[in-house]
Amino acid sequence: MTFINYAAKEINCKIVYYGPGLGGKTTNLQYIYNKTAPERKGKMISLATEADRTLFFDFLPLDLGSIRGFTTRFHLYTVPGQVFYDASRKLILKGVDGVIFVADSQRERMEANVESIRNLESNLHDHGFDLKEVPAALQFNKRDLPNSMPVDEMYRMLNYKREPTFEAVAPQGVGVFDTLKAVAKQILVELRKR
Amino acid sequence: MQEVFEAEFRRLEDALKRLERDANAKVVFLIDKNGQNIAAAGETENFDATSLASLTAGNVAATDGLAKLIGEREFSVLFHEGQRDHIHISIVARRAILLVIFDERSSLGLVRLRVKRASVELKKVFDEMDARNEPEVGVTEPSPFSEITDEDIDALFSE
Numbered sequence: 001m002t003f004i005n006y007a008a009k010e011i012n013c014k015i016v017y018y019g020p021g022l023g024g025k026t027t028n029l030q031y032i033y034n035k036t037a038p039e040r041k042g043k044m045i046s047l048a049t050e051a052d053r054t055l056f057f058d059f060l061p062l063d064l065g066s067i068r069g070f071t072t073r074f075h076l077y078t079v080p081g082q083v084f085y086d087a088s089r090k091l092i093l094k095g096v097d098g099v100i101f102v103a104d105s106q107r108e109r110m111e112a113n114v115e116s117i118r119n120l121e122s123n124l125h126d127h128g129f130d131l132k133e134v135p136a137a138l139q140f141n142k143r144d145l146p147n148s149m150p151v152d153e154m155y156r157m158l159n160y161k162r163e164p165t166f167e168a169v170a171p172q173g174v175g176v177f178d179t180l181k182a183v184a185k186q187i188l189v190e191l192r193k194r
Numbered sequence: 195m196q197e198v199f200e201a202e203f204r205r206l207e208d209a210l211k212r213l214e215r216d217a218n219a220k221v222v223f224l225i226d227k228n229g230q231n232i233a234a235a236g237e238t239e240n241f242d243a244t245s246l247a248s249l250t251a252g253n254v255a256a257t258d259g260l261a262k263l264i265g266e267r268e269f270s271v272l273f274h275e276g277q278r279d280h281i282h283i284s285i286v287a288r289r290a291i292l293l294v295i296f297d298e299r300s301s302l303g304l305v306r307l308r309v310k311r312a313s314v315e316l317k318k319v320f321d322e323m324d325a326r327n328e329p330e331v332g333v334t335e336p337s338p339f340s341e342i343t344d345e346d347i348d349a350l351f352s353e
Binding site for chain 1: 195196197198199200204226227228229230242244248249252255256258259337338339340341342346347349350
C-alpha cells in the first residue's frame with residue numbers, strides 16, 4: 001500500500017520480487033545495491049539460511065529522488081522461492097504496490113516458473129489483490145546460459161497480461177534496472193490516476 | 195493507499211514523545227504493518243529506523259501467522275529481552291506497530307503500562323484518519339500527484 005506522509009513529504013512504495021527458487025531475485029537486489037550511490041540506499045537486509053538461500057526475505061530501501069517535492073522511496077523485497085516456504089512468501093506480499101516476476105530461463109525450470117506464477121496469483125488473491133490489476137513486470141533471467149529457452153516461447157508460457165518483459169543476466173546487471181523502472185513507473189502512474 | 199496529513203502526524207508524534215518520556219524509553223517507533231515508518235520519538239539518530247521497521251513488520255507478520263496456525267486472532271504483545279536493551283512490540287488499532295526500545299532505566303512493567311495509555315491516544319488518531327478516508331466525508335486537500343507528468347517520472351530515473 002503506497003504510504004504518503006504529507007508532513008515529512010514522503011511517498012513510500014513496496015515492490016516484491018517473486019519467482020521460483022534460485023531464479024536470481026536476491027541477485028537482482030544485490031546488483032541494485034552495489035550500483036546505487038550510498039546516499040540513495042539504506043542497509044540491505046538478507047534473512048538467509050547458512051547455505052545463502054533466502055529464508056524469509058531480502059530488503060533494500062531505495063531513495064529515487066523527489067517528485068513534486070515529495071521524496072520517493074521504494075522498499076524492495078524478495079520472497080523465498082523454495083516451494084515449502086509458502087507461508088512466509090505470502091506474508092511478504094502484504095501491502096504490495098508492484099510485483100517483479102523473475103523467471104529462470106533454463107528449459108528445465110519452466111514448470112517451476114509456471115507453478116510460481118500460479119502461486120503468486122493465488123497468494124495475491126488471498127490478500128485481496130488481483131494480479132491483473134497490480135503493477136507488474138516480467139524478467140527472463142539467466143539469458144547467458146546455454147540451455148535457456150527462446151524468448152518468444154517463454155513469453156507465451158509466462159506473460160500474464162502483456163506486462164513489460166525484459167531479458168536479464170542479473171549478476172552482470174543486464175535488464176536489472178530496466179525491470180525495476182518499468183514497475184516503479186506503473187506505480188507512480190497509478191498514484192496520478194487517483 | 196494510506197495518507198497521513200500534517201496535523202495527524204503531529205498528534206501521533208506528540209503521543210510518541212509523551213510515551214518515550216513517561217516510559218523512560220530510549221526510542222519509540224510507530225510503524226505500519228507493511229513495514230513503513232510512520233513516526234518516531236527519542237534517540238532516533240542512534241538507530242537505523244528503516245531496517246528496524248522492515249524487520250519489525252516481518253517479525254509481527256510471522257508471529258501473526260503463528261497465531262493463526264494455533265487458532266488465535268493475534269499475539270498483541272511481543273517482548274525481546276537483551277543483555278542491555280530490550281524491545282517491546284505491540285499492535286495499535288490492529289493496523290500499526292508500536293516499537294519501544296528501553297534499557298535498565300525503565301522496566302517491562304512501566305513500558306507495558308505506558309504503552310497501554312499511548313495506544314488509546316494513537317487509536318483515536320487512526321480512527322479519525324479512517325473516518326476521513328470514507329468517501330462520503332471527502333478529502334479536502336487535492337492530491338498533489340494528479341498532475342505528475344511522464345517527464346517527472348522519467349526524471350527520477352535519469353539522475
